[in-house]
Amino acid sequence: DVKVTQSSRYLVKRTGEKVFLECVQDMDHENMFWYRQDPGLGLRLIYFSYDVKMKEKGDIPEGYSVSREKKERFSLILESASTNQTSMYLCASSFTGARGEKLFFGSGTQLSVL
Amino acid sequence: TQLLEQSPQFLSIQEGENLTVYCNSSSVFSSLQWYRQEPGEGPVLLVTVVTGGEVKKLKRLTFQFGDARKDSSLHITAAQPGDTGLYLCAGVGGSQGNLIFGKGTKLSVKP
Numbered sequence: 479d480v481k482v483t484q485s486s487r488y489l490v491k492r493t494g495e496k497v498f499l500e501c502v503q504d505m506d507h508e509n510m511f512w513y514r515q516d517p518g519l520g521l522r523l524i525y526f527s528y529d530v531k532m533k534e535k536g537d538i539p540e541g542y543s544v545s546r547e548k549k550e551r552f553s554l555i556l557e558s559a560s561t562n563q564t565s566m567y568l569c570a571s572s573f574t575g576a577r578g579e580k581l582f583f584g585s586g587t588q589l590s591v592l
Numbered sequence: 593t594q595l596l597e598q599s600p601q602f603l604s605i606q607e608g609e610n611l612t613v614y615c616n617s618s619s620v621f622s623s624l625q626w627y628r629q630e631p632g633e634g635p636v637l638l639v640t641v642v643t644g645g646e647v648k649k650l651k652r653l654t655f656q657f658g659d660a661r662k663d664s665s666l667h668i669t670a671a672q673p674g675d676t677g678l679y680l681c682a683g684v685g686g687s688q689g690n691l692i693f694g695k696g697t698k699l700s701v702k703p
Contacts, residue, residue, distance in 0.1 A: 521680070
């Protein structure tokens with residue numbers, strides 16, 4: 479079974495801190511994604527990557543950056559955390575770039591910024 | 593921008609009842625996916641519907657894709673507490689060909 483592992487289930491950070499959210503997948507998937515999930519707003523795509531060292535902005539990239547130095551690892555970075563970034567963050571991966579391909583999700587990281 | 597509207601937003605029922613949730617759009621989708629997200633977990637794919645008018649069954653769950661490929665429904669027969677979760681529909685429609693998600697239907701099945 480594909481496993482997508484997010485390093486933390488819960489994180490509490492202070493405003494202005496630099497925050498790293500880590501995601502690792504173990505099935506050699508080409509594509510990796512970062513979403514945030516908020517009540518009433520659903521899942522919104524922050525950034526995605528179709529290859530190592532490659533990144534593309536999603537629908538809400540402001541305030542975030544990403545890093546993909548190795549195929550299995552995709553990191554989301556909050557350069558200076560703000561309270562409006564309190565959210566559930568979900569990492570996902572898929573095998574190829576085929577449109578509409580199945581996504582495999584991690585269990586999520588609930589981030590609270592105080 | 594393509595949008596997926598899900599209804600109802602919340603649904604609370606007793607064990608054994610039947611229910612239907614809907615996923616609607618004004619746009620045509622080449623396919624639609626349904627995911628279930630249990631509390632504290634990430635979404636898990638249940639099914640993908642591809643052909644207009646297609647019906648797929650997964651035990652007590654029946655998924656239908658509209659003839660015009662603009663809408664889909666999920667019907668659960670004899671709901672059980674284990675069906676509790678957030679049901680999300682998704683289709684390819686983002687500006688870069690990524691999946692877009694509806695806001696989901698939160699289902700609670702009480703024993």
